[in-house]
Amino acid sequence: MSALPAKRTFVLVKDLLFQEKYKLTHTETDLMAYIVNSLTWAMQITGFNILSTKKITSDLPQISESTLESSLRTLKEMELIEVEMVSVPKWQNSFARGIKITSKGLKYNSKYYKVDEKKIIEALQQENLELKKQVAEINLENIEEKVISQERENLAVQEENAQNLYEEIEDFETFVTTVKTEFVESSEPICNGVKGWVNSTIFYINSYKKLSIKVENNPSIQVKEAEDIAKFWKWLFKNKHRIGDVIDFEQKPTLQELNTRYLGQEIMLHDKKFKIYQILEEEKGFSVEVQDVEGKRVIFRDKNREIIFYEGKKLQEILLHLG
Secondary structure, three states, rough: OOOOOOOOOOOOOHHHHHHHHHHHHHHHHHHHHHHHHHHOOOEEEOOOOEEEEEHHHHHOOOOOHHHHHHHHHOOOOOEEEEEEEEEHHHHEEEEEEEEEEEEOOOHHHOOOOOOHHHHHHHHHHHHHHHHHHHHOOOOOHHHHHHHHHHHHHHHHHHHHHHHHHHOOOOOHHHHHHHHHHHHHHHHHOOOOOOOOOOOOOEEEEEEOOOOEEEOHHHHHHHHOHHHHHHHHHHHHOOHHHHEEEEEOOOOOOHHHHHHHHHHOOEEEEOOEEEEEEEEEEEEEEEEEEEEEEEOEEOOOOOOOOOOOOOOOOHHHHHHHHHO
């Protein structure tokens, strides 16, 4: 007896004009169509449709979790949607992802309509010719450089968006609940390089919403000791910028990685509080400039007042333990 097909709660209607206007990929268009359709069936709280990663990937199995997150960020950056963690009363006030369609996004046409296929084909053919001309004129090396630069820019935006989500949470209990909800749903690692643990120890939230760790190729295990659990959450609350950051300790960190990871980190030196102001790179290595509570900036120097230069891995090790 063959299995019955899964019941689908939606019909995707592609608005080709909308897709062309905002230069959306097919996946981003599918997701936009799905979000618009969810207005008719999704639970709504304060204007946000409650759409979990599990629900979306179940309805759209052709989209992986990583592609889903990337597509949501793109739609958000284009101001077609808003995304927030929303408290759900019927789920005992657990936090879930809510998606609201902006006025710009509501212009997406989710109804069937007849399009002028001939005009669309002609426009696409013309666009294809123009693209071929551009490719012929641009040096391949420059193309690669632009792609790398764009990827770095996108990564920086993604990291900033993720960081802002948690930085705005000032209540400790709300912070813990939000992180647990987000990471139990995604099954992604929270971070590694946590003070007091072996650097390679990666932290997760397991399916029971409990803190777990994985060290190298060993199976993951749940953290049992209440003191260890409390220390981790206190450290993470203080180092919110490390959420979602898994460091490859085999690779030498770049200047961009060091600045992204440690800029603004609070440290204690000689019983005085400082913040990492900037990290600079020269031929001799990396140097570190810090700022005290009064705004005075100081660069790391040795006893002879000479600037100290660090090798990348060494500097990362020092900053991890100072955090």
